[in-house]
Amino acid sequence: MSEKIFPSSLVSAQWLAEHIERPDIVVLDASWFLPGVERDPAQEWSVKRIPGARFFDFDNKVAAPDTELPHMLPSADFFSQANSELGIKTNxxxxxxxxQGVFSAPRVWWMFRAMGHQSVAVLDGGLSAWENAGFSIETSSPYVVEKTEYKATFQPQWVIDADALSTKLDTLDTVVLDARPAARFYGTQPEPREGVRSGHMPSAKSLPFSQLVKDGHxxxxxxLTQRFDAVSEPEQHLIFSCGSGVTACVLALAAELAGREKLTVYDGSWTEWGRVLKYPVIKQ
Known part of the structure; x- marks a missing residue:
């Protein structure tokens, strides 16, 4: 697969501006909004984007079909086909x-890592950082990309399902970190999705993603290292959960930046766990 050219999994607007003309760099807009937010990310991309950026729709297009859960990670074959249609090459x-700064982009970073793609990074501060630095914005109609041949190789260590996670809740070498706001974690605020119980998994710890970002960066x-040291030991396996698998990936990227190595995202997250009655939920 690809080799890393990035200084880390997080790059600045300045770094991108200095390298964006490289033929092997592809820029993806992965904007996404919570249900109920009256904004259309694809429409916004179509009229305003970093030059050459392609829209990566992980909510509707690059997602597993035939599931009631939102934007689940698709198969390697599905992911390969979707990336080929976007004109992305394996290398x-x-x-x-x-x-929104740092919100939904880490989800796509995680998807690529889970599919064996090493050379992927998130733009710190997002579109606003690019604009605020004075770099150009593209407002013309997006160009049509030529189809390529992309090959994904699934890396199972990056993802876990509910049944497997349920066996790890009380193991000493694993910590589940929940990225939802604390009020939702403790069950004092109802879940936004109908039919989903309030609370958290037994033994899970609260680490709201908002504690890891400031002003979109x-x-x-x-x-970051201090935040993770406060809730886990350096050698522990970290499993990340949230509402629907998006901000859990903010935690995953932050943990990697902090030097943690055993990182897994629970893709179904609370949308699945909170509504399936066989999985335990507590509020204290």
Missing amino acids: DSIVVYDS FISVEQ
């Missing part, structure tokens, strides 16, 4: 951004 280096590596 390209990918920079992902979103329009990740906090410093030193601060």
Whole structure:
């Protein structure tokens, strides 16, 4: 697969501006909004984007079909076909951004890592950071990309399902970190999706993703390290959950930046766990 050209899994607007003309760099807009937010990310991309950026629709197009759960990770074959349609090559280096700073782009970073793609990074600060730095914005109609041949290789260590996770809740070498707001974690605020119970998994710990970002940027590596050291040991296996598998990936990227190595995302997250009665839920 691809080789890393990035200094880390997080790059600055300045770094991207200096390298964006490389033929092997592909920029992806992975903007996504919570249900109920009256914004259309694909429409916004079509009229305003980083030059050459392609829209990566992980909510509707690059997602597993035939499931009631939102934007689940598709199979390697499905992922390969979707990337081929986007004109992405197996050896390209990918920079992902979103329009909220650091919110949904880490989801796509995680998807590529779970599919064996090493050379992928998130733009710190997203579209706003690019604009605020004074770099050009493309507003013309997006160009049509030529289809390529992309080959994904699934990496199972990056993802876990509910049944497998349920066997790890009380193991000493594993910590489940929940990225939802604390009020939802403790069950004092109802879940936004109908039919989903309030609370959290037994033994899980609360680490709201909002504690890891400030003004659309990740906090410093030193601060990230402190946040993870407060809730886990350096050698523990970290499993990340959230509402529907998006902000869990903010935690996954932050953990990697902080030097953690055993990282897994629970893709179904609370949308699945909270509504399937066989999985235990507590509120204290």
